Amino acid sequence: MMHSHIAAIYGYIDDVLDGRIPACEHIKNAARRHLKDLEASEDPEYPYEFREELVIKFIAFCELHHHVKGKWRGQRIKLEPWQKFSFGIPFGWVRKSDGLRRYREIFALIARKNAKSTMAALVGLYMGAEDSSGAPEVYSGATSEKQAREVFDPAWRMANTNRAFKAHYRVNLTGTETNPTGIFFTGNGGKFVPVIGNPGDGASPSCSITDEYHEHPTSSQYDTMVTGMGAREQPLRLVISTAGTNISYPCFEKQQDCIKILQGVMKNDEVWAVIYTIDPDDDWRDFGCWAKANPNMGVSVFEDFLLARYEEAMTKAERQNIIRCKHLNEWQNSGQAFINIVEWAKGADPTLRLEDFEGEECALGLDLASKIDIAAYAKLFRRENTYYAFLRYYLPEMTVQKAENMHYQQWEKEGRLVVTPGARTDFEYIEEDIKEDAKRFSVRGLGYDPYESGYLINNLAKWEGNRIECIEVPQTATHISEPMKDFEALVYDGKFKFDGDPILTWMISNVIQKQARNKKYYPSRENVKNKIDGFMATLMALLVWGSETEEGPSVYEGRGIMLL
Structure with missing residues (x-):
């Protein structure tokens, strides 16, 4: 018979996927990911397995503690199904080879008043008391003392009010109720302490908790924690936050990466992510969608409270952004994604082969870069009203070899990325590929960004082989707006196909649409x-x-073709 905690998790998953519980696409993707991995784990070659007893152990540990503030103060904590799903599942997945945890990071974006600090406190206590590593070190990090205490103080009070917990784990608390300073587990030599800025020299975190990551202007503390975890067999990073208002801060980038992981665009088997927000096509003025971003509605955050915030946002324009940010988890100065990645993925056809287009007419596109950005070379074929894209990418060896660029290294292994020697992309590789393609296909022309293209374009002009019509394409909204609309229409009409290229999918997911003063659109x-x-x-x-x-001039009108 299935344990009640496990039944609650799968009941929640079913309700989310069947629409009985309002949830955004990110939560649905997290649920689908778990089910997909669960099915994959039946294959002996799959490296991970899900052990329900570990989930039960974590949830049971949490529910031995008591609330320390609010109307439930003194009462036993009872996790809601969404909490069991969001925080229980990552503790259940382990590596088949050695039984160590699969997930080394939990990213949780949860709106204000939804008990996220309570969950972070419970994770910290569990990692200090039950982590298998010797002398576990748990750090609750933040940018200010006040923020660091949002997680640590409740954890200290939970421990202080639980005699059985203190006795069983031989817990020694330092500080006072009003100024708690440390939780020490003398049984295993562990500790749980708050930290502002970076932990001191010699720190070896087994668990780091980064609360309200949207307030961190840099990733310095996060990076220091990660570096310090090198000697730990199964460290855990918990990053928990609401949305913010500064997309240049690392939390926004972390969230975007997690969204791509949930979508299957990026692969990272060690990151578990739950993002509670509303969907892009939801109208925040419809109060019905607010439940998506507030999974604890009716428990720790009440409907009348949210209705009051809703009315405030509707009537006070100056309050709208901050309310949507904190209660709907909408970043307030982020751009609009250009293409829905689900619709984009429908155009993937892994059976497409470049050799099947031998001799056909094609258009070429070239976006050059020499160091950090990727040089991209596109071949675009047309059969009736449908387009077929094949791309090749180029980067210098020194860029690819950097530790943070493991995704580039993987794409090189897959043959998607051409790596050229040295610190700058060698454009001769691209030039040779263009010349070879000019022999294989009927090249209609080559569109190129003039930035960094002069040398290569001049070389093509001197080439005695097939002549290529080269069209300079200024990167301005005036020239780009109409083809962006064309591209969007082709994708949504199912008339744009590609071979499943993961690099192109990643890049499409990165494009946001912005509007210039002349009302024209451009990508950013x-x-x-x-x-x-x-x-x-x-x-x-x-x-x-x-x-x-039908409206708007062709690229050739008004500017003409540069013939080389």
């Missing part, structure tokens, strides 16, 4: 790490084919 990105070069190369190839819309 949230930060420099979010590459969009493959999209730009594809867009320029589409320009070579000419506009597919």
Whole structure:
């Protein structure tokens, strides 16, 4: 018979996926990911397995503690199904090879008043008391003393009011009720302490808790914690936050990476993510969608409280942004994603082969970069009204070898990324590929960004082989707006196909749409790490084919073709 805690998790998953519980697509993706991995784990070759007894152990530990504030103060904690799902599941997945935890990071974006600090406190106590590593070190980190105490103080009080817990784990508490300073587990030599800034020299965190990560202007504390975990067999990083108002801070980038992991765009088997917010197509003015971002509605955050915030946002324009930020988890200065990644994925066809287009007419697109950004080269074929894209990417060896660029290293192994020697991309590799393609296909033309292209374009001009019509495409809204609309229409109409290229999918997910003063649209990105070069190369190839819309001039009108 299934244990009640496990039944609650799967009941929650069923209710979310069947629409009985309001949930955004990110939570649905987290649920689907768990079910998919559970099915995959039946394969002996799959490296992970899900052990329900570990989930039960974690939840049972949490429910031995008591609330320390509010109307339930003194009462036993009872986790809600969404909490068992969000925080229980990552403790159940382990590696088959050695039984160590699979997930080394939990990212949880949870709106204000939904008991996120309570859950963080429970995770900290569990990691201090039950972690298998010798002398566990748990740090509750923040940018200020006040914020560090949002998690640590409740944990200290939970321990202080639980005699059985203190006796069993031989807990020694330092400080006072009004100024708690440390939780020490003399049975296993562990400790749980707050930290502002970076932990001191010699620290070896087995668990780090980063609360309200949106307030961190840099990733310094997070990075220091990660570096210090090197000697731990199964460390855990808990990053927990609401949304913020500064997308240049690392929390926003962390969230975007987690969204890509949940979508299957990026692969990271060690990160578990739950993001409670509303969907992009939800209208925040519809109070019905607020439950998506507030999973503890009716328990720790009440409907009348949220209704009051809703009315405040509706009637006071100056309060709207902060309310949507804190109670709906909407970042308030982030851009709008250009393409819905689910719709984009429908165009993936892994059976497509470049050799099947031998001799056919194609348009080329080129977006060059020499150091940090990726140089992207696109070939775009058209059969009737459907387009077929094949891309190649280039980066210098020194960039690919950096530790933070493991995804580049993986793409090189898969043959998707060409790595050139040295610190700068060698454009001769690209030039040779273009010349080879000019022999294989009927090249309609090559659209290129003039930035960094002069040398390569001049070399093509001197080439005695097949002549290539080269079209300079200024990267301005005036020239890019219409093809962006064309591209979007092709994707949503199912008329844009690609071979499942994971790099292009990643880049498409990074594109945000912005509007210039002349009402024209142009592509952008949230930060420099979010590459969009493959999209730009594809867009320029589409320009070579000419506009597919009835309104707006073709790329050739008014500017003409530069013939080389």
